[in-house]
Amino acid sequence: MEIFLDTADAEEIRRCKEIYPLAGITTNPSILAKEKRRFSEQMELVKDAASGLPLHVQVTGETAQALLAEAEAIAEAFGKNTYIKIPVNREGIKAIKELKRKGFVITATAIYTREQAFLAGMAGADYAAVYYNRMQNLSIDSRQVTADIVSLYRMHGMETRVLAASFKNCGQVLEAVLAGAQSVTLPAAVLDSMVDNALIDKAVSDFKEDWTKINGEKRIDEVLTQY
Numbered sequence: 056m057e058i059f060l061d062t063a064d065a066e067e068i069r070r071c072k073e074i075y076p077l078a079g080i081t082t083n084p085s086i087l088a089k090e091k092r093r094f095s096e097q098m099e100l101v102k103d104a105a106s107g108l109p110l111h112v113q114v115t116g117e118t119a120q121a122l123l124a125e126a127e128a129i130a131e132a133f134g135k136n137t138y139i140k141i142p143v144n145r146e147g148i149k150a151i152k153e154l155k156r157k158g159f160v161i162t163a164t165a166i167y168t169r170e171q172a173f174l175a176g177m178a179g180a181d182y183a184a185v186y187y188n189r190m191q192n193l194s195i196d197s198r199q200v201t202a203d204i205v206s207l208y209r210m211h212g213m214e215t216r217v218l219a220a221s222f223k224n225c226g227q228v229l230e231a232v233l234a235g236a237q238s239v240t241l242p243a244a245v246l247d248s249m250v251d252n253a254l255i256d257k258a259v260s261d262f263k264e265d266w267t268k269i270n271g272e273k274r275i276d277e278v279l280t281q282y
């Protein structure tokens with residue numbers, strides 16, 4: 056199981072990397088546009104903040120040939136272990152097939168259907184980014200679709216991992232994980248919301264209060280000095 060951060064905000068990457076067990080950073084052109092800097096400048100900041108975590112970077116070309124050229128440039132700039140995110144349409148599938156032949160690592164993206172995921176897997180994609188919330192917006196049962204994609208990969212021995220994406224709340228994340236998704240990519244706010252809870256804060260402060268009643272302000276490491 057892997058958790059990715061879905062952002063191009065360098066500060067957010069640094070903060071979340073300190074706290075959470077992150078496996079990498081995913082971006083797309085819309086996420087990058089929020090940072091209002093040119094692609095290469097912002098990606099340098101992202102790479103620096105990620106300090107070694109794998110990056111997933113999306114291409115925008117409309118033909119397989121253009122997608123291949125973008126992938127080559129990304130690998131050259133950010134390293135061959137950078138996952139090239141390619142939307143799953145006809146040209147995208149053609150590009151995925153060719154890039155896998157050349158040894159690239161690929162995240163097939165913009166997946167709304169089992170059919171897209173099936174073809175992405177057959178083309179050799181390493182990850183399939185399944186758009187959880189966007190499916191729900193279309194009244195598609197995203198939990199069922201995610202579970203079906205996970206089982207079809209397993210059933211036919213495909214190594215593609217489901218990377219569930221496009222989350223708006225932490226309930227959706229848990230649904231995707233319970234549907235079998237092997238990885239999820241989350242905006243920082245959704246990740247934070249998994250542990251931001253007044254009941255947790257209350258429990259922590261009650262324990263602290265009871266500790267202090269007996270031991271005062273000293274911490275455990277400060278009272279165990281005689282051992």
Ligand code: G3P
Pocket residue numbers: 061081082083085186188189220221222240
């Ligand atoms: O990686 C991008 C994917 O998570 C899409 O998210 O919020 O634009 O539906 P969203």
